[in-house]
Amino acid sequence: MEEFEPVVVAFCCHYCAYTAADMAGSMRLNYPANVKIVRVPCSGKVDTIHMMKSLERGADGVLVAGCLDGDCHFKNGNTKAAKRVAFVQKLLQEIGIEPERLTMVTMSAGMGTRFAKIANEFTEEIRKLGPNPVGAARKKQVAG
């Protein structure tokens, strides 16, 4: 039985989250290779359709990472992102997909440790949830 390796897509805002991820790297902090980082100018640029498509295409978990509350470089992009995440979580619930597969986190540019911690913890949570039911069926189709 293959060990399930989750695929996690992390949308990271350039000003804070991406920089924190970078910092984690330079601090030689380990975070799982499962986490694929997508750099965006602001978490507020992440549209609900990006979150949906990530899951539709088979990602097991999606992280939207932005600046700390009140510190968004573009004023309130992070607030918008948080509301959109909540919206998509409700939609996922309606179609029977675990809303916990999608989450919003915040951090400052210097929080390399925090980024690594979140990346590790979220990957583990997703591992426990198991493969994205959409992806699993897709694999079955391809196989069968």
Add this chain to the structure above:
Amino acid sequence: MITAERKPMAEIIDSIDDCRRILLVGCNECVTVCSAGGRKEVAMLASALQMDFMKRGKTLELSEMTLERQCDPEYVEQIAPYVGQADAVVSMACGCGVQEVVRRFRDKRVYPAVNTKFMGATERPGVWAERCHGCGNCLLGMTGGICPIARCSKRLLNGPCGGSSGGKCEVSEDIDCVWQLIWDRLKELGIEDRYEEIIMAKDWSSERGGGPRRIVREELAQ
């Protein structure tokens, strides 16, 4: 605009569950403005349907299209080349649009994906409120430009009733008492003595109750 809200997913899925090919059609007017059935919402619904079908081991071929309007035959015609490849059409337009699609493509199953709500305006981004009831005989000139038919829970023309409290309607704190609004407006305009003029019983035959309505402009009709 005409406002609408997406139907619960379970209801939409149930209506097309036996289909393998769907044409999902949005509308670029009212339902776009209230974020219920425009291009973006079509994409979101398509993704959600796709995910639901896939996780249940079913295939779904989905085409997405957003028309300028669905309430004009010229625009509805644009889906003609694609309709043949679909088991059903799911429309995100208001009830008007859904019915125009049906009128043109009589042999096609057509399902609504939104619940059409009311004629209203944008109070602020993300918030739309009912403004007009389409009574057919506008009396806004008599009430300082604020409509008691659309906005009074009891459509009183000589309100307020005894349940008005703190400027709010007895039905809910979220509903402003429109007669409070009208009174404030009459004061703003310095015409509060108009309040005591009795607005006579309305002739509702110009409203939907008189039968489904139609406008014919002879000079424009072909």
Add this chain to the structure above:
Amino acid sequence: MNTESVLEKVMKAGHVGVTGECGPPRGAMPDKVKEKAELLRGYVDAVNVTDNQTAMVRMSSFAAGMILRQMEMQPVLQMVCRDRNRLAMQADIIGAYSHGINTMLCLSGDHMHFGDHPMASGVFDLDSVQLIQMVRKMRDEGKFQGGAEIKGAPKMFIGAAANPFADPFELRVARLAKKISAGADFIQTQCIFNIEKFEKWMEGVRERGLHKETFIMAGVTPMKSVGAARYMKNKVPGMDVPAQLVDRMANQPKEKQAQEGIDICVETIKRLLDIEGVSGVHIMAIEWESAVPEIVERSGLYPRPEV
């Protein structure tokens, strides 16, 4: 204008008018109507029969009113705009009049949201002001609202409700003026606990001479318990119950609260009858009709005058 209404005759003769209230049962139980009404016999000039009060389905005001007529009592037919269109209203008015019901109260009606059928569509073909106008046209012109002649026009003594405690306060006198202009012969107010506020409203009423154009009957309700007092204070829209009255109830042990409620009611009536322009009193002893005889007697309003 004169009708055969006992209530009109009493107040026209200069006596204080007294009305009571009877809420019909939530089922086909005519005996319940008879029991309640019998408790009021001789203590009131007429008995209001409510109409699907708080949007809860009950035996209709018309049907219960007929039972009162069979008992040779005087019902006040209550009609709300929520449940009937103008056809049904006029049909019921001529029907009720044919059974000797000659006094009616025109109301908007509590919204369906409050009752046991929030999913019903509210009719609201007319509002209460337009309803008053319509009844007056039927009586004085002998014409239906649509204009056709009525053979056997109903001579109704027309009443309306007033709530001096609803918002906006500055509008409440103007609203009364509107109802009077439409044809309201008598007014029954929402039950009064805040006498100061009522006095303020009456000042505005007297300033415009409205008390001379209509008979104003002040509404009162005896509170049965401190729980009832709190409920009315907090949960009923458009009611103003001063804290010190709730405290008076709370300061009594449970078994003495009902009596305190009756005492407060009697004190209130006496103070209200002292106010210039008040022509009568409307006692709404909801589910407590047995308290009415004591209230009427101790207020000095018994026996009722013969007219």
